[in-house]
Amino acid sequence: MKKILLPILIACFSILRAQTPCENGMAGAYPCNGYDLQVFIPCTDFGADNANDSWGWTDPDDGTEYALVGLDNGTAFLNISDPINPIYLGKLPTHTSSSLWRDVKVYNNYAFVVSEANGHGMQIFDLTRLRDVANPPETFTEDAHYSGFGSAHNIVINEETGYAYGVGTGSYNGGPHFVNIQDPLNPLGEGGYGGSGYTHDAQVVIYNGPDSDYIGKELYIGSNESQVAIVDVTDKSNPQLISSATYSNTAYTHQGWFTEDLNYFIVGDEIDELNFGFNTRNIVFDFTDLDAPELSFEHSGPTSATDHNGYVNGNKFYLANYKAGIRVIDISDISNENMTEIGFFDVFPSNDSAGYDGAWNVYPYFASGNIMISSLKYSSQNYVPGFYLVKSSSLSIDDNSLYSFNIFPNPSKKYVEISSLETPISMVQVFDITGKLIRTNNYSAQVNVNFNISNLKTGIYLLKINNQVTKKIIKI
Numbered sequence: 001m002k003k004i005l006l007p008i009l010i011a012c013f014s015i016l017r018a019q020t021p022c023e024n025g026m027a028g029a030y031p032c033n034g035y036d037l038q039v040f041i042p043c044t045d046f047g048a049d050n051a052n053d054s055w056g057w058t059d060p061d062d063g064t065e066y067a068l069v070g071l072d073n074g075t076a077f078l079n080i081s082d083p084i085n086p087i088y089l090g091k092l093p094t095h096t097s098s099s100l101w102r103d104v105k106v107y108n109n110y111a112f113v114v115s116e117a118n119g120h121g122m123q124i125f126d127l128t129r130l131r132d133v134a135n136p137p138e139t140f141t142e143d144a145h146y147s148g149f150g151s152a153h154n155i156v157i158n159e160e161t162g163y164a165y166g167v168g169t170g171s172y173n174g175g176p177h178f179v180n181i182q183d184p185l186n187p188l189g190e191g192g193y194g195g196s197g198y199t200h201d202a203q204v205v206i207y208n209g210p211d212s213d214y215i216g217k218e219l220y221i222g223s224n225e226s227q228v229a230i231v232d233v234t235d236k237s238n239p240q241l242i243s244s245a246t247y248s249n250t251a252y253t254h255q256g257w258f259t260e261d262l263n264y265f266i267v268g269d270e271i272d273e274l275n276f277g278f279n280t281r282n283i284v285f286d287f288t289d290l291d292a293p294e295l296s297f298e299h300s301g302p303t304s305a306t307d308h309n310g311y312v313n314g315n316k317f318y319l320a321n322y323k324a325g326i327r328v329i330d331i332s333d334i335s336n337e338n339m340t341e342i343g344f345f346d347v348f349p350s351n352d353s354a355g356y357d358g359a360w361n362v363y364p365y366f367a368s369g370n371i372m373i374s375s376l377k378y379s380s381q382n383y384v385p386g387f388y389l390v391k392s393s394s395l396s397i398d399d400n401s402l403y404s405f406n407i408f409p410n411p412s413k414k415y416v417e418i419s420s421l422e423t424p425i426s427m428v429q430v431f432d433i434t435g436k437l438i439r440t441n442n443y444s445a446q447v448n449v450n451f452n453i454s455n456l457k458t459g460i461y462l463l464k465i466n467n468q469v470t471k472k473i474i475k476i
Contacts, residue, residue, distance in 0.1 A: 019084055022393050027345070034343030035328070038083040038370060038389035046076040046091060051385050053103040053154075053309075054361045054374035057111070057127050058433065063460040063472050065366050066130055068111055069374055069387050070102035075113050075123075076387070077130055077140070083370045083389045089130055090138035095120045095145065100376075105157040105164070110143075110184040112164055114152035122146040122155065122166065124184055148189040149177050157181070158204040161218055163190075163236075167199040174198030176220060178236045193239040196222060196229035201255040201309075204233070209262025210288045214242070219290070221265060223253045228267060230290055245293040247283045251275040257312050263288055264296060264334055266317060268307040273354040280307050280321055284334065297337040301327060303352035313364045314435055316342075318371070322358040323348040326373055326390070345390045347375045348383065357383050367433040367462050369470060405465055411474035418449040418465065425449050429464040430456070 022032035030037060043051050048071035057066045067086070069076040074093040080086045092113065094102070099117040106112070106127070113123040124144040153168025162182035169177050173194035180188040199222040207214045214232070219242070222229040228245040251271035258265055267283040280301030286294045301307075305324035310317055315332040317339065325346035329339050348358035356378035363372040373388040406419045418425060424445035430438040430453075438456070443449060451463070456475045463471045 022345075029349055031325075031346040031349060032344065034393050035326075035345040035371070035390045036393050037345070038391055039086055040386060040388050041078075041086070041088070042384050042386040043071060045088065045386075046071055046074075048073050048076075048091075050100060050377055051374040051387060052101060052360050052376060054363055054372050054387070055104050055106055055111075056363045056366055056372060057106050057109070058367065058460065059128075059131065060109070060460070061131075063367070063433075063474055064131075065368060065370070066127065067363075067372050067387065067389075068104050068106070069372075070104050070113070072100060072102070073098040075102065075104055075111070075125075077127075078387070079130065080366075080370060080372075080389060083368070083391070086389070087136055089133045089136045090140050092123065092125055092140040092142060095123050095142070099151075101153055103152075103154045105155050107157045107159050107162065107164070107181055108184055110181075112155055112157065112181065112184075114155045114166060116151045116153055116168075119150045120152070121148070121150060122152070122164070122179070122187065124181075124187065126184075144185040144187065146179060146187040146189075148179065148187075152177075154199075154201050156202045156204055158206070158218065160206045163204070163218075163233075165202060165204060165220065165233075167202055167222070175224075176202065176222065176231075176233070178233070190236040191239075193220070193231055193233065195239075195241055196224050196227070196231065196244065199224050199229070200253070203257055205258065205262070207262065207290075211290045214290055221256065221258070223255050223267065225253055226250050227253060228256060228265065228285065228293070230287075230293065242290050243293055245285050245295070247295055247298075249276050249278075254307075255309050257310055257317075258287070259312055259331060259334060260314065264331075265293075266310060266312070266331075268310055268319070270306060270308065273304055273306045277304070279304050280319075280324065280327075282307065282310070282317075282319070282339070284337075284339070296334075299329070299339040302341065304354050305352045305358070306354045306356060308359065309361045311362065311364055316364070318362045318364040320359040320362040320373070322360070322376075323355055324352040325359050326362045326371070343392070345371075345373070345388075347373055347388055348380075350380075350383075355379060357385075365434070367431070367435065367460060368472065369435075369462075405469060405471065407463070407471055407473060411476040412453060413476055414452065414454040416451050416453060416463075416473055418451055418463070420447045423466065426466055429467075431462040431464065433460050433462075 020037040053070040101116040149169035166177040172192035254270035256267035328343040
């Protein structure tokens with residue numbers, strides 16, 4: 001197997017701290033297209049042998065970004081405000097025993113962790129404790145625990161309603177187990193739904209899509225091994241199946257995600273590449289009529305690698321593609337049955353074959369543009385799994401140039417003064433924390449700009465200067 005990258009030893013950690021740009025199709029030893037490596041940390045630096053799921057938390061008080069990384073024996077927490085030099089803050093050990101499967105999600109500044117370890121239940125951890133860690137890495141303790149189920153394959157959270165859904169548990173035929181987490185430290189079980197069998201993963205939304213029959217309803221979209229189940233879970237005491245969607249050459253309906261307009265649902269089948277010899281396949285359903293979902297088309301990737309978790313952010317679909325790393329796919333023309341790969345970062349350099357080593361999860365929702373990847377070692381014993389941060393080359397070009405712009409005051413109520421020490425300012429764009437473009441201002445090569453933010457709502461924003469340098473601001 002090709003060696004990964006020689007780690008630079010700093011203190012007691014094997015962290016590759018220097019940025020490695022994607023040049024001529026390679027970032028060091030990693031094949032790439034359009035994405036630079038920010039940092040790689042092997043699992044051994046977290047006192048673990050393997051990684052699995054991952055998620056992110058952005059502190060609403062100051063915009064600091066944190067990575068939450070599932071491990072075989074717990075959950076690691078990292079401050080990634082300096083993505084080239086992240087700080088490993090510590091680990092929440094597993095509630096019972098180690099397991100290859102662990103999953104973590106976030107609601108209201110708390111992390112919720114489940115595992116397939118026997119008797120694990122759901123751990124609840126107050127993420128605000130990460131703001132002031134005196135001597136990292138610490139060994140954390142959970143703040144609360146839910147024991148209404150034991151093992152669980154996955155946890156799904158609807159942040160709009162404050163409900164968590166344990167899936168793949170021993171209850172409700174493995175279907176969703178409803179937990180009210182509106183008071184995070186006092187979770188309450190509120191039943192479940194087992195009418196469509198075992199759920200491997202799911203997405204739950206307050207529906208505001210094209211089907212007027214279900215506007216305002218809380219809908220559960222379950223990837224249920226051989227089908228996609230659409231369930232109205234608004235009334236937890238009386239969940240109702242709306243419909244199911246199926247497709248040909250089914251091996252294992254694994255996970256799926258809505259497009260942002262809720263017109264389409266993109267599904268991954270985890271085992272079809274192995275069973276049928278396909279290249280990576282994503283199945284796209286038309287969900288404009290939820291009572292009668294239709295197969296729209298299938299997208300075939302450029303490699304035979306197995307697909308795992310995929311998420312939509314704007315007009316891009318980010319796919320954790322195991323041995324092919326992460327793939328970034330333009331879905332802006334999905335209504336015309338077009339999906340186009342526009343970039344990738346391959347964390348398993350030796351090959352792109354079907355199998356379960358490599359990128360398990362991708363988290364593409366940090367406002368900074370940093371993308372988190374967690375990788376797994378399954379059968380390739382020489383592979384080094386761990387935690388990666390990558391970033392679009394168009395955003396991370398010469399990140400040191402951030403220091404050639406001063407922004408003051410920050411936080412601010414009305415204005416920020418942007419001054420250039422070297423490069424004149426020609427354009428400033430404002431993005432919200434989801435990556436949505438709010439405003440664009442053009443200038444005639446000015447060295448000082450008084451930028452009005454008085455009409456922005458309170459919160460965290462990104463300023464993109466001259467279409468290449470990004471800087472976080474806080475509107476108070």
